[in-house]
Amino acid sequence: MTEILRIHNLHKVFPGKRRRDRPVVAIGDVDLDVSAGEFISIVGPSGCGKSTLLYIIGGFLKSSSGVVEFNGAPITGPAPARGIVFQAYGLFPWKTVLGNVEAGVATRGLPRAARRQEARRFLDIVGLSDVERLYPSALSGGMQQRVAIARTLAQDPELLLMDEPFGALDAQTRAQLQTELLDIWELSHKTVVFVTHSVEEAIFLSDRVIVLGHRPSIVREVIHIPVPRPRLRETVLEHPEYPALNRRVWDLLEAPAC
Amino acid sequence: MLTLDRRQVVLGLLGVAVLGVIWQLATTHVTRMTTFPNTLEAGGAALAQLVDPEFWRQLRVSGFRWACGLGLAVGIGVPIGLVMGRHRRVHAVVDPLLTAMYPIPKASLILLFVLLWGAGNGARIVAIATGAIIPVIVSSYHGAAGVEERLLWSGRSLGWRAGRSMLSVVFPAALPQILNGIRIAISISIFVLVGSELLVRGSGIGNYLFNFYDVGQNSKVWGTALALAIVGWLLDSAYVAVVRLATPWMDGQV
Numbered sequence: 001m002t003e004i005l006r007i008h009n010l011h012k013v014f015p016g017k018r019r020r021d022r023p024v025v026a027i028g029d030v031d032l033d034v035s036a037g038e039f040i041s042i043v044g045p046s047g048c049g050k051s052t053l054l055y056i057i058g059g060f061l062k063s064s065s066g067v068v069e070f071n072g073a074p075i076t077g078p079a080p081a082r083g084i085v086f087q088a089y090g091l092f093p094w095k096t097v098l099g100n101v102e103a104g105v106a107t108r109g110l111p112r113a114a115r116r117q118e119a120r121r122f123l124d125i126v127g128l129s130d131v132e133r134l135y136p137s138a139l140s141g142g143m144q145q146r147v148a149i150a151r152t153l154a155q156d157p158e159l160l161l162m163d164e165p166f167g168a169l170d171a172q173t174r175a176q177l178q179t180e181l182l183d184i185w186e187l188s189h190k191t192v193v194f195v196t197h198s199v200e201e202a203i204f205l206s207d208r209v210i211v212l213g214h215r216p217s218i219v220r221e222v223i224h225i226p227v228p229r230p231r232l233r234e235t236v237l238e239h240p241e242y243p244a245l246n247r248r249v250w251d252l253l254e255a256p257a258c
Numbered sequence: 259m260l261t262l263d264r265r266q267v268v269l270g271l272l273g274v275a276v277l278g279v280i281w282q283l284a285t286t287h288v289t290r291m292t293t294f295p296n297t298l299e300a301g302g303a304a305l306a307q308l309v310d311p312e313f314w315r316q317l318r319v320s321g322f323r324w325a326c327g328l329g330l331a332v333g334i335g336v337p338i339g340l341v342m343g344r345h346r347r348v349h350a351v352v353d354p355l356l357t358a359m360y361p362i363p364k365a366s367l368i369l370l371f372v373l374l375w376g377a378g379n380g381a382r383i384v385a386i387a388t389g390a391i392i393p394v395i396v397s398s399y400h401g402a403a404g405v406e407e408r409l410l411w412s413g414r415s416l417g418w419r420a421g422r423s424m425l426s427v428v429f430p431a432a433l434p435q436i437l438n439g440i441r442i443a444i445s446i447s448i449f450v451l452v453g454s455e456l457l458v459r460g461s462g463i464g465n466y467l468f469n470f471y472d473v474g475q476n477s478k479v480w481g482t483a484l485a486l487a488i489v490g491w492l493l494d495s496a497y498v499a500v501v502r503l504a505t506p507w508m509d510g511q512v
Contacts, residue, residue, distance in 0.1 A: 060411050078414040089408040094430040094507050107417050135507040155416065 004159060004191050005034040005057065010066035012052055026052045028216030030066075036158075039185060039192045041202035044212030044220075045253055050195045051163055053212075057193060058084050058161050070159065080107040083157030087164045090148045091136040097147050098123065098132035104154030122150040125184060142173035146180070153184070162194045166201070178204060179233065186230055199249045204236050211252045220252050295477040303481025304488065313466070313485060320462040323379055324451050327386025331443060335391040336436055339398025340428055349399065356392060364389030364446075365453025372458050382454055382462075389450035390443040397439025401432025434508055437501050444497060448490050 012027040026049040034040055042050045055061045056068060059078040068075050070082060083104075084090075091100050101119040110118060123129050126146040136144050145165055152160065166174040178201060185192065196202050202209045203225055213220040227239050236242060278297040285296035295303065307313045342349040367388055371381035405428055413427040429436075455464025463486060470478040502508075 055411075058411075058415065060414070078411065078417075080415065080417050082415070084411070084415050086408045086412070089406045090412050092409065092412070092427070092430070094433070094505075103416055137507065137509060152415075 002036045003033055004036045004071060005032070005193070006067065006069040006072075007032040007057070008067040010053070010056065010068060011064050012049065012056060012061070013064045025216035027056075028218050030212070030217065030219055032210060032219065034159075034191060034193065036191050037189045038208065039194065039206045040208045040210060041194045041196055041206040042210045042212060043196060043199060043202045043249065043253065044217060045214055046197070048212045048215055048217045050212055050217075054084075054161050054163050054193065054195050057159075058082055080155045081157055082159045082161060083152035083155045084161040084163065085145070085148050085152050085165045087167045088141075088144075091144060091151070093136055095135075096132065097128060097134055097136065097139070100136070100147055101151045101154050104151035107155045119154060122154045123147075125153070125187075126150045126180070140173075141169050142177060145169065145177060149181070149184070153188075153190075158191065160190045160192045162192065164196055165194075167197065174201070175233070181205070182231060199246060199253070203242070203245055203249070204231065204233065209249060211249055213252075213255075220255075221248075223248060295480050299477050300480040300484055303477045304484035305481075307478075307481045307485035308488070313463075313482065316461065316463045316466040317489065320451055320455065320464065323382045323462065324386060324447055326379070326383045327451070328390050328440075328443060328447050330383065330387040331390035331394050331447070332440060334387075335394030335443075336398045339395040339436075339439075340402045340424060340432060342395070342399045343402025343405075343432070344424070344428060352395075356395060359388075359392060363453070364450045365457060368454035368458050377458055377460055382451075382458070385454045386447050386450050390447040393439045393442040393446060394436070395439075397435045397442070398432060401435030401439075402428050404435075405431040433505065437505070441494065441497060441501075444494060445490065448486075448493075452486070 008031050010027055010030040014024045014026055016022055030053060042053065044050045052061060056063050057075065059075050059082065092103065095103065098119055101122050102115055105115045105118045120129065120132065123132055126149060128143060128146055131139065131143065136147065139147065149165070166177050169177065182205060194205060206225055209223045209225060211220045211223065223245060225245065226241060227236050282297035285294055338352065342352055364385060368381060368385040371384050375381040409427055409431055410423060413423045418426060452464040455462040456468050459465045467479060467482040470482065
């Protein structure tokens with residue numbers, strides 16, 4: 001298995017806003033290796049730096065110290081190869097649904113006619129072909145997130161970063177999109193790093209669950225999810241190890257700061 | 259959407275009508291100023307102006323100056339404001355200059371510019387531009403400064419560097435504010451235009467209006483002023499209509 005992402009001794013400090021404020025250590029010391037084709041989740045208590053970690057992998061923030069390498073090379077900034085899906089505000093409100101997805105396709109350098117066709121293909125994958133002419137503000141939250149996923153997939157990234165993409169949605173839409181995400185993922189088997197607050201979501205979706213501790217965060221534990229794929233919600237919930245896994249992650253999250 | 263507009267038009271006319279009634283009553287029953295026209299006289303004079311070819315001839319002369327001044331203000335002001343919004347150092351340099359200019363009546367700058375460039379259109383256009391550029395810069399600045407970070411990051415994730423981000427993310431994201439700023443600039447620039455044509459006469463609608471004042475034809479002064487106000491209102495309405503057509507995603511934010 002090729003290692004696509006290598007993080008070693010990652011440390012991130014944010015300086016205080018005003019001169020007399022203390023600096024905030026967002027990430028203490030994190031090690032993480034991700035192999036190609038893996039689906040991993042990062043969970044942790046609020047404020048533990050899981051989104052910060054994702055943004056560093058994405059190249060939007062710089063690490064304070066430590067090694068962050070993508071395909072063997074240090075990450076210096078954002079790139080289409082590491083696509084990101086935000087929880088909200090990721091779509092361009094002035095572009096139509098199709099226009100947004102086309103922006104993703106455009107990173108691949110195809111001629112204009114092929115670009116439109118490709119964009120339609122990705123919209124079809126997320127089941128939103130009939131709304132291509134609408135603007136994002138006309139869509140529901142769930143539909144907007146589907147478009148965001150379509151746009152990022154259209155970039156054909158090697159690494160898919162997801163920052164609590166379903167966090168702002170109601171429980172049913174959330175469950176639906178989780179299943180859809182897995183269906184899409186099964187087609188392409190991209191490497192996914194998924195940040196979430198939801199333990200159930202993390203266990204359902206991932207091969208491994210990375211549990212971070214309180215700020216300044218370290219990796220408390222890496223939990224392997226032995227449920228075979230493709231996964232149905234019932235097979236996960238009814239798997240004999242599920243209760244123990246669920247319990248283990250919650251215990252780690254609720255443990256007091258060291 | 260259309261029915262709402264009709265109701266708004268009716269309410270708007272109602273407001274104007276109430277003002278007209280108050281004005282009429284005030285001039286006929288409260289004061290005894292014979293030189294101040296009542297609503298009916300002023301309204302009649304306004305209509306007389308609107309059908310007078312001389313009014314439109316002078317309006318064309320002024321209109322040219324106004325359009326050039328506004329165009330200059332938008333063309334220069336929007337980029338300055340956008341860059342100010344994304345680069346703190348630029349903001350730090352330009353902002354004191356702007357605030358220093360606030361209290362200066364821009365129309366009076368025409369006197370200075372005339373010394374530099376003579377009484378032709380050039381000086382007038384620059385005076386109008388100076389007045390119009392401030393709301394344009396300020397609104398563009400706020401629009402650019404308030405762009406959602408995740409939109410910028412989305413652009414960078416698509417491989418867009420600073421220049422491309424400015425055009426493809428900052429500018430469209432700031433557009434509601436920019437367009438609102440331009441709307442304000444339209445009104446301010448008309449104000450500066452008429453004011454500058456009082457101070458430096460010769461030609462134009464301001465000069466035309468003040469000629470009536472000089473000879474004491476007060477109803478014609480008010481008539482011209484009202485006619486100008488109507489033209490200004492039509493311009494503003496046309497601007498809003500064009501903006502709404504051109505920016506369907508903004509859903510009536512302007």
